[in-house]
Amino acid sequence: xxxxxxxxxxxxxxxxxxxxxxxxxxxxxxxxxxxxxxxxxxxxxxxxxxxxxxxxxxxxxxxxxxxxxxxxxxxxxxxxxxxxxxxxxxxxxxxxxxxxxxxxxxxxxxxxxxxxxxxxxxxxxxxxxxxxxxxxxxxxxxxxxxxxxxxxxxxxxxxxxxxxxxxxxxxxxxxxxxxxxxxxxxxxxxxxxxxxxxxxxxxxxxxxxxxxxxxxxxxxxxxxxxxxxxxxxxxxxxxxxxxxxxxxxxxxxxxxxxxxxxxxxxxxxxxxxxxxxxxxxxxxxxxxxxxxxxxxxxxxxxxxxxxxxxxxxxxxxxxxxxxxxxxxxxxxxxxxxxxxxxxxxxxxxxxxxxxxxxxxxxxxxxx
Numbered sequence: 255x256x257x258x259x260x261x262x263x264x265x266x267x268x269x270x271x272x273x274x275x276x277x278x279x280x281x282x283x284x285x286x287x288x289x290x291x292x293x294x295x296x297x298x299x300x301x302x303x304x305x306x307x308x309x310x311x312x313x314x315x316x317x318x319x320x321x322x323x324x325x326x327x328x329x330x331x332x333x334x335x336x337x338x339x340x341x342x343x344x345x346x347x348x349x350x351x352x353x354x355x356x357x358x359x360x361x362x363x364x365x366x367x368x369x370x371x372x373x374x375x376x377x378x379x380x381x382x383x384x385x386x387x388x389x390x391x392x393x394x395x396x397x398x399x400x401x402x403x404x405x406x407x408x409x410x411x412x413x414x415x416x417x418x419x420x421x422x423x424x425x426x427x428x429x430x431x432x433x434x435x436x437x438x439x440x441x442x443x444x445x446x447x448x449x450x451x452x453x454x455x456x457x458x459x460x461x462x463x464x465x466x467x468x469x470x471x472x473x474x475x476x477x478x479x480x481x482x483x484x485x486x487x488x489x490x491x492x493x494x495x496x497x498x499x500x501x502x503x504x505x506x507x508x509x510x511x512x513x514x515x516x517x518x519x520x521x522x523x524x525x526x527x528x529x530x531x532x533x534x535x536x537x538x539x540x541x542x543x544x545x546x547x548x549x550x551x552x553x554x555x556x557x558x559x560x561x562x563x564x565x566x567x568x569x570x571x572x573x574x575x576x577x578x579x580x581x582x583x584x585x586x587x588x589x590x591x592x593x594x595x596x597x598x599x600x601x602x603x604x605x606x607x608x609x610x611x612x613x614x615x616x617x618x619x620x621x
Contacts, residue, residue: 386412438601
């Protein structure tokens with residue numbers, strides 16, 4: 255039998271744990287590999303970017319992910335310090351033993367550190383969710399995704415428009431439209447969703463972007479506008495957001511109800527039960543779409559422009575008048591029949607392409 259392919263999957267934050275699950279599952283399914291069959295072994299390297307148990311351990315347990323090969327323990331720090339520490343420790347891990355290919359996911363500091371570490375070690379690298387752009391370089395995530403795309407050998411796009419954005423930057427080699435691994439995860443785990451902790455009707459709210467929560471005045475403006483919601487707003491509070499409440503003063507609102515962060519299966523249940531989502535997250539915009547719900551985005555841009563074009567996402571920034579109008583819009587099913595994110599088999603396609611790429615590279619080296 256051929257030697258097993260050794261893939262290193264870099265994770266560090268909640269969305270990456272979700273995206274990892276379909277890839278691990280696909281690697282374990284023999285149907286992924288067309289003849290000649292070649293087994294695949296994925297090792298998970300956890301940077302430690304999200305370390306709160308509510309944002310970390312519970313996701314591994316619920317999705318039955320294997321224990322990480324290593325947890326680098328790089329937690330809170332500035333973007334530069336965090337990324338630098340991750341690169342230092344990832345280079346040591348990736349050098350012993352060297353994997354055949356490194357997989358990175360999304361747009362976090364862990365993504366950037368994984369892509370740079372692999373590139374500097376001369377290891378083949380693949381970026382999943384390539385080609386996403388907000389065109390706002392003030393966002394650390396935008397820098398992370400652009401750099402990861404430009405140093406990776408394989409670029410896996412969730413949508414055709416992502417491929418087009420890469421082409422506009424001169425990136426055409428190794429680009430593949432495969433669908434979205436978050437849709438894979440939603441379809442797999444949605445039947446196991448846990449009931450929402452609250453009775454409806456209600457809206458679901460999340461806030462964590464530095465641009466929204468690190469500025470006390472902007473955070474106060476957002477919360478004041480959202481306090482006028484006609485429906486209760488349940489707000490699972492991200493740990494970094496809870497730290498910022500000390501600067502804004504106590505939250506006084508009948509409408510906004512703070513809760514602990516939700517596990518993945520409970521969040522799926524809440525998305526299915528809610529009347530709509532209000533968020534500044536990227537991934538939750540897609541999950542709300544998969545659940546048939548409209549989404550009000552508290553930003554001026556989104557990477558998922560397809561959802562704006564379909565009319566399921568509305569961008570309102572921190573403008574109280576636009577938020578007020580959006581509160582009347584968001585609490586209804588989106589009713590869209592479009593599906594730009596594939597058929598729920600993105601992980602299988604990714605691993606097939608990785609296998610073909612590495613086989614071709616091996617033959618070329620032998621020749």
